[in-house]
Amino acid sequence: xxxxxxxxxxxxxxxxxxxxxxxxxxxxxxxxxxxxxxxxxxxxxxxxxxxxxxxxxxxxxxxxxxxxxxxxxxxxxxxxxxxxxxxxxxxxxxxxxxxxxxxxxxxxxxxxxxxxxxxxxxxxxxxxxxxxxxxxxxxxxxxxxxxxxxxxxxxxxxxxxxxxxxxxxxxxxxxxxxxxxxxxxxxxxxxxxxxxxxxxxxxxxxxxxxxxxxxxxxxxxxxxxxxxxxxxxxxxxxxxxxxxxxxxxxxxxxxxxxxxxxxxxxxxxxxxxxxxxxxxxxxxxxxxxxxxxxxxxxxxxxxx
Amino acid sequence: xxxxxxxxxxxxxxxxxxxxxxxxxxxxxxxxxxxxxxxxxxxxxxxxxxxxxxxxxxxxxxxxxxxxxxxxxxxxxxxxxxxxxxxxxxxxxxxxxxxxxxxxxxxxxxxxxxxxxxxxxxxxxxxxxxxxxxxxxxxxxxxxxxxxxxxxxxxxxxxxxxxxxxxxxxxxxxxxxxxxxxxxxxxxxxxxxxxxxxxxxxxxxxxxxxxxxxxxxxxxxxxxxxxxxxxxxxxxxxxxxxxxxxxxxxxxxxxxxxxxxxxxxxxxxxxxxxxxxxxxxxxxxxxxxxxxxxxxxxxxxxxx
Numbered sequence: 374x375x376x377x378x379x380x381x382x383x384x385x386x387x388x389x390x391x392x393x394x395x396x397x398x399x400x401x402x403x404x405x406x407x408x409x410x411x412x413x414x415x416x417x418x419x420x421x422x423x424x425x426x427x428x429x430x431x432x433x434x435x436x437x438x439x440x441x442x443x444x445x446x447x448x449x450x451x452x453x454x455x456x457x458x459x460x461x462x463x464x465x466x467x468x469x470x471x472x473x474x475x476x477x478x479x480x481x482x483x484x485x486x487x488x489x490x491x492x493x494x495x496x497x498x499x500x501x502x503x504x505x506x507x508x509x510x511x512x513x514x515x516x517x518x519x520x521x522x523x524x525x526x527x528x529x530x531x532x533x534x535x536x537x538x539x540x541x542x543x544x545x546x547x548x549x550x551x552x553x554x555x556x557x558x559x560x561x562x563x564x565x566x567x568x569x570x571x572x573x574x575x576x577x578x579x580x581x582x583x584x585x586x587x588x589x590x591x592x593x594x595x596x597x598x599x600x601x602x603x604x605x606x607x608x609x610x611x612x613x614x615x616x617x618x619x620x621x622x623x624x625x626x627x628x629x630x631x632x633x634x635x636x637x638x639x640x641x642x643x644x645x646x647x648x649x650x651x652x653x654x655x656x657x658x659x660x661x662x663x664x665x666x667x668x669x670x671x672x673x674x675x676x677x
Numbered sequence: 678x679x680x681x682x683x684x685x686x687x688x689x690x691x692x693x694x695x696x697x698x699x700x701x702x703x704x705x706x707x708x709x710x711x712x713x714x715x716x717x718x719x720x721x722x723x724x725x726x727x728x729x730x731x732x733x734x735x736x737x738x739x740x741x742x743x744x745x746x747x748x749x750x751x752x753x754x755x756x757x758x759x760x761x762x763x764x765x766x767x768x769x770x771x772x773x774x775x776x777x778x779x780x781x782x783x784x785x786x787x788x789x790x791x792x793x794x795x796x797x798x799x800x801x802x803x804x805x806x807x808x809x810x811x812x813x814x815x816x817x818x819x820x821x822x823x824x825x826x827x828x829x830x831x832x833x834x835x836x837x838x839x840x841x842x843x844x845x846x847x848x849x850x851x852x853x854x855x856x857x858x859x860x861x862x863x864x865x866x867x868x869x870x871x872x873x874x875x876x877x878x879x880x881x882x883x884x885x886x887x888x889x890x891x892x893x894x895x896x897x898x899x900x901x902x903x904x905x906x907x908x909x910x911x912x913x914x915x916x917x918x919x920x921x922x923x924x925x926x927x928x929x930x931x932x933x934x935x936x937x938x939x940x941x942x943x944x945x946x947x948x949x950x951x952x953x954x955x956x957x958x959x960x961x962x963x964x965x966x967x968x969x970x971x972x973x974x975x976x977x978x979x980x981x
Contacts, residue, residue: 556765557902557903557904558883559901559902559903560903563903577884579862580881580884580885581884581896583901590901590975591975591976591978592885592898592899592901592975592976593976593978594896594898594976595896597863597887597894597896598861598863599861599863599864599867600861601861628978628979628980629980631978632978632979632980634978635978665980669978671894671895671896672895672896672897672898672976673977674895674897674932674935674936674938674939674973675932675936676932676933676936676969677966677969677970
């Protein structure tokens with residue numbers, strides 16, 4: 374089924390203890406759409422880049438079958454650029470530079486042919502823009518939304534307004550605590566559900582992820598990795614795998630939401646195994662299924 | 678099968694945001710043996726208390742069928758006393774007072790009738806004493822050992838010597854990182870396995886636990902709790918449930934080790950639901966099984 378992805382398309386400069394890259398393909402919409410493209414089609418992207426955006430970036434996304442008709446190219450502008458540095462434990466990063474460039478005036482315009490998209494995944498952008506997207510589309514089957522500390526602290530009222538129209542929120546543990554003002558994550562999820570999203574997914578990095586609905590608490594393990602090469606995009610890859618699986622199956626049952634969380638975790642694990650988006654470039658669906666099964670092996674036990 | 682537990686038997690003064698208790702029954706051997714007593718018999722305790730140790734404490738342990746012939750009572754001495762305070766998030770605690778009292782000269786003497794115990798669980802005591810226990814017993818089927826930062830930092834060489842004779846080490850994530858000098862827990866477990874214990878269990882509090890053997894990585898979820906009443910003894914209750922299940926079944930297969938980790942997690946979850954050891958006082962085996970099934974519900978997903 375159709376998946377609409379709205380978010381940043383960026384060029385990243387990344388330093389990790391294992392290497393560095395300049396102007397690597399990045400941005401939330403890039404990671405989300407690349408991860409989702411392993412599951413379903415069409416994947417449609419709405420975003421904006423500058424005239425400096427490399428043809429190789431376009432070629433990669435198109436090679437994944439992603440529809441870029443909604444990607445605005447401002448020929449005289451520069452692409453959003455993020456520069457960050459990860460420390461040895463890879464859990465903390467410093468943002469060295471954020472150059473919004475053409476993204477500063479980003480005003481998402483949804484092409485007519487995108488307006489009936491069944492699944493909508495709103496990357497981590499200004500909650501006002503997230504709402505403007507929702508105003509332009511016909512009632513989709515499911516709206517998924519990411520956010521971050523910057524919006525929770527800086528645009529709290531706007532974010533709260535947006536959350537009323539969201540079905541699934543995906544956020545990390547510190548964001549969940551900040552948004553809910555609750556240290557206990559189970560309570561935090563309950564508070565956030567009260568803000569609108571009936572499905573809350575809390576990502577906990579090396580500790581996996583939790584899915585919380587009215588009926589269910591589901592815990593997904595993290596894929597055990599001795600070496601995380603580059604954590605950039607892991608959260609977006611998670612969202613992409615999650616929405617991609619739901620788009621593939623069209624099944625919103627609790628059992629299938631759990632599977633979607635595992636597919637999201639699988640795509641995040643592929644993402645961090647390589648630099649930038651390289652871990653999402655050349656997978657086969659068989660590899661994705663094998664990783665799904667590895668997650669089951671990791672958490673399965675029998676007996677009563 | 679027989680389980681020998683060696684560790685502290687203490688009186689605790691505990692403050693949490695939800696209440697406080699003075700001279701509550703505590704100590705690693707107390708929690709381990711109480712938790713294990715729900716699974717198998719005989720459970721045998723070696724420890725020491727003073728003349729001030731309340732009859733109610735003895736009565737409780739005996740009511741759980743625990744053999745206390747190895748519990749030395751120094752009539753003119755005082756029982757080991759620990760006082761601690763938990764903060765609002767319950768992840769951090771301050772030790773307010775540690776009065777070793779009779780525990781200062783604790784020299785574990787294993788009664789002859791305990792020497793053929795099949796399972797040995799060494800609570801968090803001086804690694805020299807842990808080794809002295811092992812020297813007194815005949816080759817048991819499995820030796821489980823807990824430790825803490827205090828010994829990792831203060832008696833590292835002695836601890837390393839002890840670890841050579843250990844089958845299973847149970848420690849928390851910060852202890853695993855400290856012992857291995859590795860921030861990545863998967864690598865940390867590998868380093869620790871190189872020190873002797875072929876089975877490493879890393880407890881991660883609200884993030885569950887990991888079992889790492891040569892072949893297997895298994896992740897157990899934490900039981901989702903909105904209110905943790907008192908974290909004291911959770912790690913010992915885990916060890917007790919783990920060794921208790923292995924003692925009940927006598928099965929050291931990887932599949933059964935996974936179940937033992939879940940039973941350990943279950944006993945830890947009961948422990949923290951109430952003050953001091955109260956959560957381990959009046960369970961039924963049916964409740965324990967129900968909690969085991971709740972853990973399965975929490976992490977189970979199907980599909981391929």
